[in-house]
Amino acid sequence: MLPRLILRELRQNRQQTTVLFLCIVLAVVGLTALGGFQANVRDAMLRDARQLHAADIIVRSSFPFLAPMEDKLRAYASRGDVDVTRVWEFYTVVRTMDESASLLSAVKIVEPGYPFYGQVQLASGNKFQTVLAPGEIIVEQSLLDRLGLEIGSRIFLGNTAMTIRAVVVSEPDRPVTVFTLGPRIFVAASDRGRLGLITQGSRVRYKALLRLPENLSPETVQKDLWETADAAQERVDTFRSADSRLKRFFDNLLFFLKLVGIFTLLLAGIGIHSVLSALLRTRIKSMAIMKALGAPTAFILRLYLGLVLFLGATGTIAGIAVGLMLQETLARLLIDLIPAETTFRIAWDAVAESFLIGLLAVTLFAARPLLNLRRFKPAALFRHETASGRLRPAEGLTVVLTALFFIGLVLWHLEDLRTGGYFVGGILVLIAIVFAISRFFLASLKRLPTRHLIVRQAIRGLFRPRNATQPILVTLTASLTIIYALFLIESNLDRAFVDAYPEDIPNIFLVDIQRHQTDALAQMVDQPLTFYPVVRAKLVAINGQAIDPRRERRRKSDNLARPFNLTYRQHLLDDEKIIRGEALFDDTAGKFQVSVLERIATIGNIRMGDRLRFKIQGVPLEATVTSIRTRIREGLQPFFYFVFPEATLEAAPQTIFTAMRADSDRLAALQNQIVKTFPNITILDARQTIRQVAGALERFSRAIRFFTLFSIAAGILLVISSIVATRAARVREAVYYKILGARGRFVFYVFSLENILLGAASAVAGLVLAHLISWVVCTRYFDIPYMGYGMASLAGLLFGILTVLAVGLGASRTIMRRRPAQFLRTHAAE
């Protein structure tokens, strides 16, 4: 009997059960897709973690290893059971033999042992270690293509001619090819001295890779090496601890997407709650009758619990199915960015998790309306009112459980206690604010004296008995807030990306220019150039307090322990503004002063008057902060955290660089000319990179937009469900108006106004809150400038009001044209 009754309920309330079903599907879809995607990408990264780093232990530095580290490495190498190999990486320009073409390339010098794990794959299929020989190099295909060469050709690497022996297809410890400035060149370590490329000052990444025997734990060795390492410049990682840039990147992206997923779940959950409440409200009479006929509460409870569980199970399964399909979509959106070895299979643990979350969410969000059932007494048959809204202990418990579930979910998914805490706190505050606003709004409306009939009827409509206007207003406002906020954050992120890559950004960087070459260079390229002197240095102390490199590395944003590029000049740049201090420098403060960029001042908590101690190639320099600057435009223009007066740094060891824009057709000729005249100057062609980065960013924003769509869909569903919930009462009212002689227009105006009041109140409140939230998120979390998008906000406001209006009116449309007798009959029965 129960299944039949459940089926009948489903059929009789098709509209509401459909919305309920969709809510459940939406609740599960996002998290399933993200969970599966993350599981797969992480799997791929962990499975191949050793290969991704080609070693058990990786020691890295931007400088040659210091003596203690060298000694330690040598000691390990001589143990017999530990293998050590060295790798040097840097960029340099290669030239064809006739000097007609040149190209910036990423050189990797490796010792014979490399790689310990994984394979360097060659196009020929031959073994890397046997192919790489002195005097010969192995290159990426794109180098051949761009320089018009083939295997066997010779090119200049520095001043040495080398023969191209083979083409490399992939290497284990460079899985992602997005952020590179040029094609790879492998060089044997025995050629290192001959090439003479590694000199003081050129930017080389020094690496030592270690392979350990089974009985030696990487963590022990890591600890041992840590003790010898100079924390300021040497880094020791195991293949497990080394979190690749890739992993960090995905963690950040998924973090944001998961926030969106949780929002979707929350919205969908509230949707479940409100649809179910509305459905049960229309059932009061029937339930009272059932009870009056002797049906125990448990029977009625089972009926609707059965309904909820049936919808919950089917909805969750459907949601998971869609989610699994979407995980592929996400992979396609982010193609090229995920490790090539990632295979997309069904991550069963993620599926199980989704199923559990789905059912839990459904049960919890449905619990309160279901528990409410117990309150309906057969007396409802005789009285016209429902029970008062006081919370019973059992219901209070479900509220608490729901909150705990939600908080647990946030913490579990965000894997970050503090952010999770902020998130949950923020949501609670949001709900409280929305609640207060709606209460205030309704209270003032109620008191509003109005003589106009239409206005009065519309306002009265809001206070219809059983109308639950307050909860509807709260859910409407909350969902609109979230829709708006997601839109605003997404737009701001998008714009920040686009702004960073305008049409006219410099696409060529000239590095390692010497002082006496600047004039000639400017003349040669025939355009005004800004030359930026660069002095490499480390910040060692602030006000005498030493910088702790280990702590610095834990920062999510920039850290103070990395080497900085200092510069000197007497003027502000076009895109800079002083925010503390009178001018860039204080004329009375002497030589040892420095101007600091706001961003790093914030990170390091640096204030005016602080004393910063730098070390420039071992030489200490201490200066007082006399101004703090900010940039008025974000973009690719070069910027410097620390600017000194000319007199202070002029004499320091330095290089000069400049940025320029060159059209593609001129570029090759220019490049050759520069390389020929000034062989020391390195040309970085950023065009490819800019294209790739811009493409990648576009893909991220597509992925983000894709997921925010779910949240927005859930929000709209919520709007629909809460309006549909009041449909019955509205239809009845329309019938009464008509019987009493109101024209369709009157009914239309009253309902429109009622919906507009509802829509406008929630849209305005939602928009204000959304701006607040987005502002905080953009400026605090993403660190990007905030833009309000006035026109779009207005459009969003209109969209919100019109959606509420359309859904609200849609529900009462048929009644306008048809004769009222039929409606009267059905509603008299209620």
Place this chain on the structure above:
Amino acid sequence: MTPRPIIEARQLTKSYTIDDRRIQVLDDVSLSIRAGEFAVIQGSSGSGKSTLLSVLSGLDRPDSGTVRIQSQDITTLNEDDLAPLRNRTFGFVFQSFHLVPSLSAHENVMFPAELNHNPKAADEANKLLERVGLGMRSRNMPHQLSGGEQQRVAICRALINRPAIIFADEPTGNLDSRSGQAILELLLEFQREYDTTLLMVTHNPAIAQQADSRFQLADGLLTPPMAN
């Protein structure tokens, strides 16, 4: 000379089809009612009394046939054209009251007058409520009133625009006999005072006795009026 009929129905038919079964509720029904008359429709349950009343008052459309109110054919009118008629010419009293739940008793009563742009709507509503003994309850919402009280409010609402015709469908059906009697007397009192036409569906033989004409409905067929 007999006055012109205020309600004139010709050959009304109405049927419902449920699961391929046709129920002929009205089968070639014709009737005419004179202005100022008190007419009663009787018949067993399910005989189609409510349906007939709905068709005569324009709340429903017949399948065929015409209804003329004050010589105007209302069967072809659309909902908006019917609105002024419902507002000023008709008053409705139903078995289950049908008060607007979001409006107080007073607001329910004055609503039709306000729709009619009557500036004295509020005063007149008050007077009517006083008259039916509900002066003290005018601020109450419908769900705060008893059935008899709700029906009295509904009668005031039906009367406020001084309609030419009042349609009453078993106005006492939901009330005990005492308050039912009071409601009926109230209706008749107003009918005489305002000189309105009252068309009422009732099972009460005592009331039927007082009617100017009685119609009997059975199997979709209307027995011609029996004048009292």
